[in-house]
Amino acid sequence: MVVGSLSEDHGLVNRDGGMPRPAQGRTKRNTRTTCPRRPGYISPSGEQTSSEWTQVDSPLVIRLEHVTKVYKTTPRPALQDVSVDVVKGEFVFLIGPSGSGKSTFLRLLLREEVPSKGRVYVSNFDVARMARRRVPRLRQSIGCVFQDFRLLVNKTVAENVAFALEVIGKPRHTIRKVVPEVLQLVGLEGKANRMPHELSGGEQQRVAIARAFVNRPLVLLADEPTGNLDPDTSQDIMLLLERINRTGTTVLMATHDHSIVDSMRRRVVELDQGRVIRDDARGVYGVGR
Amino acid sequence: MRASFVFSEVITGLRRNVTMTIAMILTTAISLGLLGGGLLVVRLIDKMQTLYSDKVEVSVYLTNDVSANDKNCSQQPCAGLRDELTQTSGVESVTFENRDQAYARFKQIFSSQPELIKLARPEALPASFHVKLTDQSRSDVIIKAFTGKPGVRSVDDQGQFLNRFFDVLNGVRNATFAVALVQALAALLLISNTIQVSAYTRRTEVGIMRLVGATRWYTQLPFLLEAVVAGLIGSVLAVVLLVVAKIAFLDKVLQAPIQSGVIPELGMLDIVYVSPWLFLVAAAISAFTGYVTLRLYVRL
Numbered sequence: 001m002v003v004g005s006l007s008e009d010h011g012l013v014n015r016d017g018g019m020p021r022p023a024q025g026r027t028k029r030n031t032r033t034t035c036p037r038r039p040g041y042i043s044p045s046g047e048q049t050s051s052e053w054t055q056v057d058s059p060l061v062i063r064l065e066h067v068t069k070v071y072k073t074t075p076r077p078a079l080q081d082v083s084v085d086v087v088k089g090e091f092v093f094l095i096g097p098s099g100s101g102k103s104t105f106l107r108l109l110l111r112e113e114v115p116s117k118g119r120v121y122v123s124n125f126d127v128a129r130m131a132r133r134r135v136p137r138l139r140q141s142i143g144c145v146f147q148d149f150r151l152l153v154n155k156t157v158a159e160n161v162a163f164a165l166e167v168i169g170k171p172r173h174t175i176r177k178v179v180p181e182v183l184q185l186v187g188l189e190g191k192a193n194r195m196p197h198e199l200s201g202g203e204q205q206r207v208a209i210a211r212a213f214v215n216r217p218l219v220l221l222a223d224e225p226t227g228n229l230d231p232d233t234s235q236d237i238m239l240l241l242e243r244i245n246r247t248g249t250t251v252l253m254a255t256h257d258h259s260i261v262d263s264m265r266r267r268v269v270e271l272d273q274g275r276v277i278r279d280d281a282r283g284v285y286g287v288g289r
Numbered sequence: 290m291r292a293s294f295v296f297s298e299v300i301t302g303l304r305r306n307v308t309m310t311i312a313m314i315l316t317t318a319i320s321l322g323l324l325g326g327g328l329l330v331v332r333l334i335d336k337m338q339t340l341y342s343d344k345v346e347v348s349v350y351l352t353n354d355v356s357a358n359d360k361n362c363s364q365q366p367c368a369g370l371r372d373e374l375t376q377t378s379g380v381e382s383v384t385f386e387n388r389d390q391a392y393a394r395f396k397q398i399f400s401s402q403p404e405l406i407k408l409a410r411p412e413a414l415p416a417s418f419h420v421k422l423t424d425q426s427r428s429d430v431i432i433k434a435f436t437g438k439p440g441v442r443s444v445d446d447q448g449q450f451l452n453r454f455f456d457v458l459n460g461v462r463n464a465t466f467a468v469a470l471v472q473a474l475a476a477l478l479l480i481s482n483t484i485q486v487s488a489y490t491r492r493t494e495v496g497i498m499r500l501v502g503a504t505r506w507y508t509q510l511p512f513l514l515e516a517v518v519a520g521l522i523g524s525v526l527a528v529v530l531l532v533v534a535k536i537a538f539l540d541k542v543l544q545a546p547i548q549s550g551v552i553p554e555l556g557m558l559d560i561v562y563v564s565p566w567l568f569l570v571a572a573a574i575s576a577f578t579g580y581v582t583l584r585l586y587v588r589l
Contacts, residue, residue, distance in 0.1 A: 110500070136505075139502030140501065140502030150493065152493060152497070164501040167498045167507050211501075215501065
C-alpha cells in the first residue's frame with residue numbers, strides 16, 4: 001500500500017510557471033508507508049472505501065490515532081482519544097470554544113508538543129516518534145498562519161517572505177524567483193517593498209499567508225487567521241485560503257467565526273473539552289448548540 | 290547554509306546590544322591578557338632555565354689567608370682542595386679564580402657603577418673555585434663535603450639563588466593565572482547573559498525560524514558566532530594589550546638586566562607564539578559557553 005508523500009517533492013520551482021498544480025497523478029512517489037491504512041477505513045465523507053481509494057488520488061496527509069494529550073500542569077486532558085484523518089487537498093475547519101483543544105491539536109501536528117498517548121502522522125512523518133533532528137523537515141512541509149500575523153517589523157514585505165526561505169537554506173536565485181510569484185498569488189504585487197506597519201490588517205495577513213505558502217507546503221495550518229479582521233477582509237482572506245486549497249494544499253483552519261464556517265460549507269471537526277464531538281463533511285458552525 | 294545570511298544576523302545581533310557586547314569584549318580581553326601574561330612568564334622561566342642550566346656553578350670561597358697568599362693555588366690547602374673537587378663525582382670542571390681575577394671581574398660587572406668600584410678593594414674579595422657540575426642537583430654533595438674544610442670560607446650554590454628567583458616568577462605566574470581565572474568567570478557569565486539577551490530580543494525571528502523548519506544550526510549558529518566573534522575580538526585586544534605592556538612597561542623596567550644578559554628578553558616573537566593560544570582559548574570558551582547557554586536557558 002502506498003501513501004503518496006510529497007514532502008520531498010513540493011519544490012519551489014514551478015516548472016511550468018504560473019500556479020502550482022494539484023499534485024495528483026505525479027509519478028514520483030515515496031513508497032515508505034508510515035501512515036498505515038486499515039481495510040474498511042471510513043473516509044471523511046462517510047463512505048466505506050476500498051484500499052485503492054487511497055493509493056492514487058487521496059493519500060492521507062494528517063492522521064491522529066486515539067491521541068490523548070495531558071499537560072503537566074492540569075489533570076484534565078487537553079485532548080482525549082482524538083482520532084481524525086485528513087486527506088490530501090481537504091479544507092477542514094477546526095471549531096470549538098476556547099480551551100477545547102484546538103491549539104493543542106495544531107501544536108501536535110507541528111511537534112511543538114508530543115502526545116501523551118496515541119500517534120500523529122503528517123504526510124510520511126511519524127510525528128510523535130520522529131527524531132528531533134528531523135523535525136525541521138516536518139515543519140518545512142507545514143505552513144502556519146496566526147491571528148497576530150507574526151511579521152518581522154523591521155523587514156519589508158518581500159524580505160518577510162524571503163526570510164522563510166533564507167533560514168531553510170534555499171539558494172538566492174530561487175528566492176528571487178519565487179517571492180514575487182507568491183506575492184502575486186496573494187495579491188500583494190506592487191507592495192513588495194512596503195513595511196508591515198504601512199499595511200492594513202488584511203494585507204499583513206496576506207503577507208503571513210505568502211510566507212506560509214512560499215515553500216509550497218503540503219498542509220497549511222491557520223489558527224484564527226481572521227480573528228483580528230473585519231468581516232469583509234475576513235472574506236477576502238478566506239477566498240485566498242480557498243485558492244491555496246485549490247492548488248492541492250490541505251488547509252486546516254481553527255476558527256470561532258460562525259459566518260465563515262457557515263458560508264464555506266466545508267468539513268467541520270468540532271472539539272469540546274478535548275473530544276471530537278462532531279465531524280461533518282459539509283458542516284456549519286454548531287446549529288443545535 | 291547561507292554564510293551571508295548567518296553573517297548578517299551576527300552583525301545585527303552584536304550591534305543590537307552594543308553595551309553588553311563591549312562589556313563582554315573588554316572582560317574577555319582582560320582575562321585573556323592576563324592569561325597571555327602568565328604564559329609569557331612561563332616562557333621566561335623556560336628561557337632562563339635553558340640560559341642558566343649550563344652556567345650555574347657552585348662557588349667554593351677560600352679564606353682570607355689563602356686568598357692573600359696563594360695566587361695560583363700551588364700550596365696547601367688550596368691545591369689539595371682542587372684535587373679533591375676534581376675527583377668528586379658529578380663535577381665537570383674546576384676553575385680557580387684568584388683575588389686579582391675576582392677583582393677584575395667585579396670591575397667588569399659593575400662597570401656602569403664607578404662609585405661602587407671606588408669603594409671596593411681587591412682585599413675584600415676572596416679567591417674561589419668555580420665548580421661546574423654535570424648534574425645540577427649534585428650541588429648538595431659538594432656543599433656538604435666542603436663546608437668547614439680548612440681553607441674554605443663558604444660554599445655557595447648559585448642554583449639556590451636562581452631557584453628562589455624562579456619561585457618568585459612561578460608565584461607571579463600563578464597569581465596572574467588566578468586573576469585570569471576570576472576574570473574568565475566574569476567573561477563567561479557575560480557571554481552567557483549576552484546570548485540570553487540576544488535570544489530574547491530576537492525571539493520573533495527565532496520563533497518564525499523554528500516554525501518554517503529552520504534547522505538547529507540556522508537558529509543557533511548566529512548566537513554562537515556572536516559569542517565567538519566577540520571572544521575573538523577580545524583576544525585580539527588582549528594581544529594588543531600584551532604588546533603595549535611589553536613596549537611601554539616591561540622593556541623599560543627590565544632594560545638593565547636584559548642588557549647585561551641576566552634576564553632573557555621577551556621579544557615580539559614570544560607574544561606571537563602565545564597569541565594563537567589566546568585566540569584558540571577565546572574561540573573554544575565562547576563557543577562552549579554559547580552552546581551550553583543555548584542548551585540550558587534558551588529554548589530554540
